[in-house]
Structure formats: C-alpha cells, structure tokens
Amino acid sequence: MIDYDKFKQSLTLLESQYHHLQTLDDTLPDWLQEAVSESVIHRFETCYDCMRKVLKRYLKNSLGLPDVPNSPKPLFRMANENRLLPSDVDQWLIYADSRIGTSHDYDGEKAKAALELMGAFIKDAVALYETMSGEAWL
Template identity: 50%
Template sequence: MIDYDNFQKSLKRLEEQYKNYQAFDESLPDVTQEAIAESVVRRFKTCYDFSWKVLKRYLIEDLGLADVPNSPKGIFRLAHENNLFASPLEDWLRYADTRLFKNHSPLEGESARQGRSPQPRRWGDKQQACLKLTGNFIDDAIDLYQTMSGETWE
C-alpha cells in the first residue's frame, strides 16, 4: 500500500503558504515579503519532489507497470499515457523545468550583486516563473493526489 502522507502534507503546506503569498500586503517589510515568497518556492520544490516519487510508486505498485523510468519527465509521460492527469502533459513538463533550475539562489540580478535584498517581484526570472506556476501546480497536484489515493481533498 502506498503512503501518500508526505505528499499530502507537503501539498497542504504549499497551499497554505501560497495563500499567504497571494494575500501579503505591500506595506510589509521587504524581508517579510521575501521570506514568504522564498518559502513558496522551497515548498513548491519539496511538493514537486514528493509528487513524482509517489507517482512512480503508483505506476509500479497500483498499475503494475514494470518498466518505469527513473526521471520525473519520463514518469510524467508514462502517467499521461495512463490518463492520470486532467491537465496537459506540457504543464507537468513545465513544472519539471521549473523545479530543475540550475541556480537555486533566490537572489539574482543587479540588486543581488550590489548586496541588497530584492523584493520578490525583483527576483530573477526563474523564481518568478515558479511563483507564477505555483497556483496551477497546486490544482494539478491536488487532482493527482485524489486520482491516486481515491480520497477527496480537504
């Protein structure tokens, strides 16, 4: 039996922090805004990692597939072939590309070189892309969780 607990918990934490990110007030200190946004990016990465790893187990254990790839993109392609996604495969491949950024630093660009802490909206393109995709990822991950576990998301 597959344990979905880590995937579920990471998804709930991501969902909670993303709501905080969407609701934060521009009057908050820059460091607080940055901390909230950075937390969303980190939680996205954690949840993404749990999603593809539990999906791999699902493909092997529940669907009985013998030849399952070890890479997230290969797993996503196989999941798509088995109709496990409500969203297009391209969305899941985009999530993979977002997760696999080579630069893990949240600070990029001119303000980072000058030693200043940038506001989240001044982050590099990679981090901004992650923040923009997070809402869609949450919806798709919830759908995947419900498909695999058979449980309704609360």
C-alpha cells in the same frame, strides 16, 4: 499499499503558504515579502519531489507497469499515457523545468517564474492526489 501522507502534508503546506503569499500586505518590508516567496518556492520543491516519488510508486505498484523511469519527464509522459494527469503533459513538463530551475536560480528570475505557476501546480497536484489516493481533497 502506497503511503500518501508526505505528499498530502507537503501539498497542504504549499497550499497554505501560497495563500499567505497571495494575501500578504504589500506595505510589509521587502525582506519579509521575499522570505514568504522563498518559503513558497521551498515548499514547492518539497511537494514536487514527494509527488514524483508517489507517482512512481503508483505506476509501479498500483498499475503494475514495468520499467518506470526515475527521471521526471519520462515519468510524467508515462503517467499521461495512463490518463493520470489532470492537465496536458506539456504543463507537467513545465513544472519539471521549473523545479530544476529553482535549484539553480542565481538571479531570482526562475523563482519568479515558478511562483507564477504555483496556482496551476497546486490545482493539478490536488487533482493528481485525488486520482491516486481515491480521497477527496480537504
């Protein structure tokens, strides 16, 4: 049996904080807007990492696939071959690049690019959660 709780919790927190960012008052100080943006990025990183671990377990345990890779891009390709991904595999490879980029972002450009992906990522992560867990999203 696969435990989806951490993935579900991290996705719920990401979804909530992203909503806060979208509805944030533009008149608030820059430092506050930046703090909320950074929180969304951090929650994206956590959610992405939880999702990837659960996806790997799902491919191994539920589908019984041998030699499931650790690396995200081959993992997403394998998930795509097994019709698990709700969007094109190229989009998932962009998510993987974004996750790597947020860890090594020194000028803020990669964080901005990641934030632009957040709505699509959340939608895809929810759909993947529903597919793997068999549960409807909140």
